[in-house]
Amino acid sequence: MRVISSSNYEVEIGPLTESSLPKLLQGYSAQRIIIIVDQNTHDCCLEYLITTFPELEKSEIILLPVGEENKVMEVCMQVWNAFSEYGFGRRDLVVNLGGGMVTDMGGFLASIYKRGMNFIHIPTSLLGMIDAAIGGKNGIDLHPYKNQLGTIIPPKNVYVDLSFLTTLPESEFYNGFAEMMKYALIRDKYLFEDIKGFSKESDFNRNDIIEKCIQLKVDIVDRDMHELGERKILNFGHTFGHAIEGHFLETSPISHGHAVALGICAESFVSMNRGLLSKEHFKEIESVLTRVYPFITFTDADVKSIIQLMYNDKKNEGGKIFSVLLHKIGECSYHNEISENEIGEALFYVSMLSDTLN
Numbered sequence: 001m002r003v004i005s006s007s008n009y010e011v012e013i014g015p016l017t018e019s020s021l022p023k024l025l026q027g028y029s030a031q032r033i034i035i036i037v038d039q040n041t042h043d044c045c046l047e048y049l050i051t052t053f054p055e056l057e058k059s060e061i062i063l064l065p066v067g068e069e070n071k072v073m074e075v076c077m078q079v080w081n082a083f084s085e086y087g088f089g090r091r092d093l094v095v096n097l098g099g100g101m102v103t104d105m106g107g108f109l110a111s112i113y114k115r116g117m118n119f120i121h122i123p124t125s126l127l128g129m130i131d132a133a134i135g136g137k138n139g140i141d142l143h144p145y146k147n148q149l150g151t152i153i154p155p156k157n158v159y160v161d162l163s164f165l166t167t168l169p170e171s172e173f174y175n176g177f178a179e180m181m182k183y184a185l186i187r188d189k190y191l192f193e194d195i196k197g198f199s200k201e202s203d204f205n206r207n208d209i210i211e212k213c214i215q216l217k218v219d220i221v222d223r224d225m226h227e228l229g230e231r232k233i234l235n236f237g238h239t240f241g242h243a244i245e246g247h248f249l250e251t252s253p254i255s256h257g258h259a260v261a262l263g264i265c266a267e268s269f270v271s272m273n274r275g276l277l278s279k280e281h282f283k284e285i286e287s288v289l290t291r292v293y294p295f296i297t298f299t300d301a302d303v304k305s306i307i308q309l310m311y312n313d314k315k316n317e318g319g320k321i322f323s324v325l326l327h328k329i330g331e332c333s334y335h336n337e338i339s340e341n342e343i344g345e346a347l348f349y350v351s352m353l354s355d356t357l358n
Helices: 021-026 039-044 046-052 073-086 100-115 126-132 162-167 170-187 189-195 207-223 230-235 238-248 256-273 279-292 300-311 340-357
Strands: 002-005 010-013 033-038 060-064 093-098 118-123 137-142 145-152 157-160 322-328 331-337
Touching (some): 010 207, 021 157, 033 073, 039 060, 046 093, 060 073, 060 100, 073 100, 093 100, 100 118, 100 126, 118 126, 126 162, 126 170, 145 238, 170 207, 170 230, 170 322, 170 331, 189 207, 207 230, 230 322, 238 256, 238 300, 238 322, 256 279, 256 322, 256 340, 300 340
Parallel strands (some): 010 157, 033 093, 093 118, 118 157
Antiparallel strands (some): 137 145
């Protein structure tokens, strides 16, 4: 069992049966426990959890609808009404069992209800394990605008059991791989060398790599919990990525990881065009992304829509768009203002790659 200590909680990596989870659940023997799942984790993970831990046998189960389009206030209101009907109190425990959407939304539901319930995360996807469940951010979307409503309140604990990765379809590993790439590109060139050739399930299901990603994020967040400075580097790929994801949400949705991968390419392109990132390093990044992810052709209308969505990014100030830019693999800077022309050029380049690859 590996324990990574944050200033507010611990991330325990290893089998749930060897973790502190049984002891934690015993502490709620006089309280009620709510397990939040989506349809996927309801079908693939919930039975194991309940049969392994007797303390959970009488838990109430809250089932969230699958899909980013359901990560909205309307669904939250339905869940909070259910909380009220069940008579849940602020001393009860919420267990978020699922991927990034479940941990984001479950944390938000718990942190808002009755001004805050205790909650823990048991992430079941690669993206959840290395990113969404770590750092204390909880949130939902405001229609096409990603994570516009939320809180920064840490869970009591995070339990990362890699056995849950066996329940994932192959596509979900690539969803998490984009976040792995982000960590490597902003902070750790040696991690980039380790992961740039990943292509199959056994590559992604590596304890050492997952631990390294978690440790990187915990270290950054502990130094800047409320994103006043350094934590902003964790948004690399997301200024473009969130807008791309939001743009296609109601027509032809793409996964968060896919959108972030396109965002990483676009923001790396801007970095190269500014003379911050060498062409050699850019082409190395591009070769990994184009091997793993399908690229998209953006129309002029797509570009205009994406730029408008970027103006609503929660990281902006003074009506200006800011982004994280790379200086080389493993080094970056945050709070870089980027222009509409730079955004258009980057999206045109992504489109050109799409045309070339297809």
